[in-house]
Amino acid sequence: MECHKCQNTCHSKPKRGVGWKWWGKPPQPSPLKTEPIPQVALVGTPNVGKSVLFNALTGTYVTVSNYPGTTVEVSRGQMTVGDRPFAVVDTPGMYSLLPITEEEKVSRDLLLSEPVDLVIHVVDAKNLGRMLPLTFQLIEAGLPVLLAVNMIDEAEQLGIEIHRDHLEMELGIPVVTMAAALNVGLRDLKYKVGDYVKSGCLSGTY
Ligand SMILES: Nc1nc2c(ncn2[C@@H]2O[C@H](COP(=O)(O)OP(=O)(O)OP(=O)(O)O)[C@@H](O)[C@H]2O)c(=O)[nH]1
Numbered sequence: 001m002e003c004h005k006c007q008n009t010c011h012s013k014p015k016r017g018v019g020w021k022w023w024g025k026p027p028q029p030s031p032l033k034t035e036p037i038p039q040v041a042l043v044g045t046p047n048v049g050k051s052v053l054f055n056a057l058t059g060t061y062v063t064v065s066n067y068p069g070t071t072v073e074v075s076r077g078q079m080t081v082g083d084r085p086f087a088v089v090d091t092p093g094m095y096s097l098l099p100i101t102e103e104e105k106v107s108r109d110l111l112l113s114e115p116v117d118l119v120i121h122v123v124d125a126k127n128l129g130r131m132l133p134l135t136f137q138l139i140e141a142g143l144p145v146l147l148a149v150n151m152i153d154e155a156e157q158l159g160i161e162i163h164r165d166h167l168e169m170e171l172g173i174p175v176v177t178m179a180a181a182l183n184v185g186l187r188d189l190k191y192k193v194g195d196y197v198k199s200g201c202l203s204g205t206y
């Protein structure tokens with residue numbers, strides 16, 4: 001007979017009535033009640049600084065894997081805002097929600113099939129006009145969008161001014177100006193993400 005204690009064949013008999021009944025199911029630990037981790041997706045056209053921002057937000061513990069059924073890589077990590085963890089996903093560059101390339105298709109599919117609580121649309125401050133059409137598409141798709149106007153360092157050097165308040169008013173979404181490569185504006189970005197969680201919707205003055 002197989003021993004209930006040592007899993008080996010021996011002659012010790014299990015004591016009945018002690019602890020859980022040896023012939024029944026062991027007591028199951030009560031499932032821990034955990035809050036779901038909100039997911040933030042970084043999206044935008046190629047070369048706007050999504051991956052630099054992703055690395056700055058998440059640090060070193062990231063996983064890189066092919067999106068199911070494709071050879072397109074997607075990076076996933078975690079960041080903490082206040083004391084709350086967030087899942088962060090870095091999507092491949094996309095110009096439109098109507099995909100042409102495999103990368104764009106992956107980004108579109110990810111946004112529409114995964115539970116994404118907040119989309120951070122990263123744009124290049126030097127080329128706002130070319131990038132805002134995607135912002136409108138994301139908003140029209142019903143996604144909660146935060147606009148991260150990146151590379152303000154380069155825009156400033158070219159004499160381009162970004163009127164953040166004006167953009168927020170016109171678009172009706174929160175806007176952050178930043179230079180991810182220089183760690184400028186990251187705190188403001190995290191603050192706005194935290195606001196989103198606290199209020200249940202994106203908060204601000206817009
Ligand atoms: N000057 C400046 N350069 C930046 C900033 N953020 C990113 N870059 C640079 O922009 C280039 C592109 O950055 P990535 O993070 O790879 O861009 P991406 O959006 O992930 O590009 P894809 O993965 O191709 O979609 C890199 O050379 C970065 O160093 C910034 O705030 N200021």
Ligand SMILES: [Mg+2]
Nearest residue numbers: 050051052090
């Ligand atoms: Mg990238």
